[in-house]
Amino acid sequence: MANMDPIPVRVFSLNCWGIRYLSKYCSQRYHMIGDMLCKEKHDIVLLQEVWSEKDYLFLKKKLSCTHPYTHYFKSGVIGSGLAIFSKYRIHDTLLYRYSLNGYPYMAHHGDWFGGKAVGMAVLSLGNLTANVYVTHLHAEYNREKDSYLAHRVVQAWELQQFIRHTSAGADVVILGGDLNMHPQDLGNRLLRSYTGLRDAYTETAKFDGCEGGVTLIADNPFISKKEIFPFEKGIRIDYVLFKGSSRAEIRCDSLSTTKGSVADSPFPYSDHEALTAELKLDSCVSAEAGKDEAFKTPDSSAGNLAELVDIVTEARTEVKVGLHCAERMRYTAARTGVMGLALLFLELVIAAVPWFALGAEQPFPQTSFYLLAALCFAILLTTSLLYIFYTIEIKSLQGAEDQMRLAVGSLHEKLRGFPVTQPHSASLRSPEGQDPPALDPVE
Amino acid sequence: MANMDPIPVRVFSLNCWGIRYLSKYCSQRYHMIGDMLCKEKHDIVLLQEVWSEKDYLFLKKKLSCTHPYTHYFKSGVIGSGLAIFSKYRIHDTLLYRYSLNGYPYMAHHGDWFGGKAVGMAVLSLGNLTANVYVTHLHAEYNREKDSYLAHRVVQAWELQQFIRHTSAGADVVILGGDLNMHPQDLGNRLLRSYTGLRDAYTETAKFDGCEGGVTLIADNPFISKKEIFPFEKGIRIDYVLFKGSSRAEIRCDSLSTTKGSVADSPFPYSDHEALTAELKLDSCVSAEAGKDEAFKTPDSSAGNLAELVDIVTEARTEVKVGLHCAERMRYTAARTGVMGLALLFLELVIAAVPWFALGAEQPFPQTSFYLLAALCFAILLTTSLLYIFYTIEIKSLQGAEDQMRLAVGSLHEKLRGFPVTQPHSASLRSPEGQDPPALDPVE
Numbered sequence: 001m002a003n004m005d006p007i008p009v010r011v012f013s014l015n016c017w018g019i020r021y022l023s024k025y026c027s028q029r030y031h032m033i034g035d036m037l038c039k040e041k042h043d044i045v046l047l048q049e050v051w052s053e054k055d056y057l058f059l060k061k062k063l064s065c066t067h068p069y070t071h072y073f074k075s076g077v078i079g080s081g082l083a084i085f086s087k088y089r090i091h092d093t094l095l096y097r098y099s100l101n102g103y104p105y106m107a108h109h110g111d112w113f114g115g116k117a118v119g120m121a122v123l124s125l126g127n128l129t130a131n132v133y134v135t136h137l138h139a140e141y142n143r144e145k146d147s148y149l150a151h152r153v154v155q156a157w158e159l160q161q162f163i164r165h166t167s168a169g170a171d172v173v174i175l176g177g178d179l180n181m182h183p184q185d186l187g188n189r190l191l192r193s194y195t196g197l198r199d200a201y202t203e204t205a206k207f208d209g210c211e212g213g214v215t216l217i218a219d220n221p222f223i224s225k226k227e228i229f230p231f232e233k234g235i236r237i238d239y240v241l242f243k244g245s246s247r248a249e250i251r252c253d254s255l256s257t258t259k260g261s262v263a264d265s266p267f268p269y270s271d272h273e274a275l276t277a278e279l280k281l282d283s284c285v286s287a288e289a290g291k292d293e294a295f296k297t298p299d300s301s302a303g304n305l306a307e308l309v310d311i312v313t314e315a316r317t318e319v320k321v322g323l324h325c326a327e328r329m330r331y332t333a334a335r336t337g338v339m340g341l342a343l344l345f346l347e348l349v350i351a352a353v354p355w356f357a358l359g360a361e362q363p364f365p366q367t368s369f370y371l372l373a374a375l376c377f378a379i380l381l382t383t384s385l386l387y388i389f390y391t392i393e394i395k396s397l398q399g400a401e402d403q404m405r406l407a408v409g410s411l412h413e414k415l416r417g418f419p420v421t422q423p424h425s426a427s428l429r430s431p432e433g434q435d436p437p438a439l440d441p442v443e
Numbered sequence: 444m445a446n447m448d449p450i451p452v453r454v455f456s457l458n459c460w461g462i463r464y465l466s467k468y469c470s471q472r473y474h475m476i477g478d479m480l481c482k483e484k485h486d487i488v489l490l491q492e493v494w495s496e497k498d499y500l501f502l503k504k505k506l507s508c509t510h511p512y513t514h515y516f517k518s519g520v521i522g523s524g525l526a527i528f529s530k531y532r533i534h535d536t537l538l539y540r541y542s543l544n545g546y547p548y549m550a551h552h553g554d555w556f557g558g559k560a561v562g563m564a565v566l567s568l569g570n571l572t573a574n575v576y577v578t579h580l581h582a583e584y585n586r587e588k589d590s591y592l593a594h595r596v597v598q599a600w601e602l603q604q605f606i607r608h609t610s611a612g613a614d615v616v617i618l619g620g621d622l623n624m625h626p627q628d629l630g631n632r633l634l635r636s637y638t639g640l641r642d643a644y645t646e647t648a649k650f651d652g653c654e655g656g657v658t659l660i661a662d663n664p665f666i667s668k669k670e671i672f673p674f675e676k677g678i679r680i681d682y683v684l685f686k687g688s689s690r691a692e693i694r695c696d697s698l699s700t701t702k703g704s705v706a707d708s709p710f711p712y713s714d715h716e717a718l719t720a721e722l723k724l725d726s727c728v729s730a731e732a733g734k735d736e737a738f739k740t741p742d743s744s745a746g747n748l749a750e751l752v753d754i755v756t757e758a759r760t761e762v763k764v765g766l767h768c769a770e771r772m773r774y775t776a777a778r779t780g781v782m783g784l785a786l787l788f789l790e791l792v793i794a795a796v797p798w799f800a801l802g803a804e805q806p807f808p809q810t811s812f813y814l815l816a817a818l819c820f821a822i823l824l825t826t827s828l829l830y831i832f833y834t835i836e837i838k839s840l841q842g843a844e845d846q847m848r849l850a851v852g853s854l855h856e857k858l859r860g861f862p863v864t865q866p867h868s869a870s871l872r873s874p875e876g877q878d879p880p881a882l883d884p885v886e
Contacts, residue, residue: 091849094608099538165537395522406535
């Protein structure tokens with residue numbers, strides 16, 4: 001490949017909805033996906049929710065000619081569900097597991113069981129090094145009363161931290177996946193403004209797909225209206241994001257999505273629509289020397305920094321709200337556990353009375369005694385497990401909040417380097433409608 | 444600070460052995476540690492095994508004047524035990540949890556309960572950016588028959604991956620901690636050769652400490668001879684490692700360790716010896732432009748690459764051995780579970796007989812019936828949990844092995860770029876005494 005020619009890179013991203021025996025037409029859809037990928041020959045294919053390794057191996061075999069390089073990100077019992085197929089050699093991969101991912105007892109939501117993570121693969125595209133990320137964040141089940149908001153914000157925080165810290169050596173960065181966030185949601189703003197990643201949908205001049213770029217649509221037969229209510233036209237939660245560096249430029253020539261159906265097929269590939277982005281990479285020959293500071297916080301103008309402070313502060317507030325909830329839940333678990341223990345103690349005392357007053361009759365029928373004891377033990381076991389679980393949740397939320405406090409402190413210090421008469425200094429107020437969290441002095 | 448003057452950086456590392464109520468003289472030792480750190484005023488203090496947040500907060504308060512910037516890495520129920528105190532502002536932190544860390548049922552070893560991880564902090568040292576890492580790997584309890592070897596190798600692998608991928612934007616890298624590996628152990632070689640990190644002990648001209656730099660010594664009253672057998676003089680498992688970049692040079696002027704006792708005190712700071720490294724940082728003015736490829740694999744000569752292939756292949760073999768063990772254990776768990784189920788089934792059948800043959804007597808005394816049923820349930824629960832646990836272990840080992848295979852493939856390709864007549868091509872043989880694992884063609 002000539003050094004000066006722009007490198008075209010076609011990136012594909014799809015949430016495959018691949019829960020064996022539960023997702024509808026799972027195996028037929030994998031056959032369709034495999035056929036399509038074989039035919040389309042994208043350069044980089046990023047898949048999510050490939051929960052079964054068998055399905056991954058099926059695709060691997062099917063795509064062995066078109067996509068010789070591939071990696072399945074293993075994690076937890078079920079796996080991360082993340083897979084990457086590439087025409088280009090994958091030099092290295094790394095998986096980062098998010099510290100929070102819902103609650104095990106919300107089994108009907110199921111997110112906790114899949115080890116949500118972000119996978120990274122280092123590829124050589126011509127003479128450029130690309131860090132390609134694929135991820136899938138916790139789903140949003142109820143937008144009005146979103147009990148997973150803090151978890152998703154922490155995931156978005158960890159995602160931007162991971163990308164920012166691992167991409168300094170890359171010429172270009174590409175992220176594809178199901179973020180489960182609307183374009184202007186807090187986590188999404190956090191991700192984009194901290195990393196400088198640009199959204200293929202808003203960046204491209206040529207878009208072919210559903211109105212507004214939505215990827216969860218009412219026209220998809222696997223989607224119930226309830227899932228996307230009140231957004232009748234659907235919601236945009238799947239993304240291809242990208243950014244260049246001082247050593248390479250990247251732009252999106254076109255973006256297309258599927259539209260809820262596949263020609264000559266009775267059903268679509270998945271419940272999500274698939275994204276295909278045509279990117280163009282240009283290496284900058286006269287890259288400036290030394291470290292690429294701008295790469296880390298893309299536009300370090302005072303205005304942008306102040307906006308970033310706003311967003312991180314908003315995220316911190318959400319994490320604090322989540323922390324408060326988790327602490328309350330842990331307290332409830334502890335209280336219930338103590339009540340279970342008291343009940344067990346009471347039972348033992350009552351049962352022990354006849355032992356001491358030898359003449360008295362045993363007041364407990366034996367079966368009731370065993371059943372009550374079993375109930376007490378069940379309560380103790382459950383509340384102990386919940387207590388441990390909430391403790392882990394609290395630690396993770398505290399950890400994220402600590403990191404955010406450090407980040408705000410560091411951003412504030414950078415801001416102090418700018419003339420104080422900037423109009424943007426006013427934007428240090430906290431987001432509307434929220435109690436302004438005190439910015440503690442950084443430790 | 445003048446741009447051209449070398450920046451002196453004193454780094455301190457100590458495994459604090461801070462298990463409340465279990466470690467001897469825990470609170471007295473924290474007082475001693477706090478006093479010493481206050482007096483010594485190191486630039487960067489890296490602590491491990493600070494298991495209690497209360498102890499961290501005690502140190503934080505005590506060091507608030509000398510070390511205004513600090514971070515405690517929270518993770519899991521107990522935490523990671525990792526803490527950093529710094530004279531310089533910490534801009535950002537990130538925690539990476541290792542995917543494997545021993546077995547929960549080896550409660551007497553306890554490693555599983557502490558969330559072993561590597562913590563990273565981004566610091567500004569003068570005009571330089573330093574990525575400082577602190578970590579603590581799984582302990583080695585029996586060198587002859589080390590059942591945790593695969594886990595420690597995977598941890599070392601993940602550690603080098605994390606450092607390599609997050610440090611490309613840093614001018615200097617400093618790692619301190621308890622690696623629980625001897626200097627020439629596989630994981631240590633893997634870490635050093637892949638990241639290019641240099642060992643302060645071997646690099647410095649001026650060393651003051653125990654012979655051989657050992658940090659677990661027989662003279663320490665908290666150490667039993669058994670722990671370090673057969674190494675009578677002790678073992679070196681705590682390290683300060685460092686590397687520079689094309690933008691900065693780093694050297695170690697001197698290294699010192701404690702020697703098992705503290706003047707005017709009846710006992711030492713910990714069961715490990717403390718390390719103090721005096722580093723000198725020099726920014727390179729005429730840094731070459733563009734990306735610092737050499738930063739990633741420090742010396743990409745054919746010889747070094749071939750050595751790296753050897754080491755990664757050796758690590759892969761160990762991981763495969765671990766995988767084999769884990770699969771065997773999972774099989775045993777499954778078999779025991781099936782036996783428990785069969786026993787329960789048998790019991791129910793025997794108990795059900797009188798129901799059908801109405802005249803027959805109940806063959807089971809009620810108490811025995813309940814006890815046996817409880818036993819069966821306990822077997823089923825335990826084996827199910829073990830099965831899930833081993834499945835996670837297997838997935839993690841497979842994940843690490845997949846990454847290693849990719850890495851070997853990528854290294855091989857780089858090697859192919861060199862003239863084939865290199866004498867080092869012979870070093871592609873596998874390490875002595877081990878069955879050479881076939882290098883599958885990279886996916």
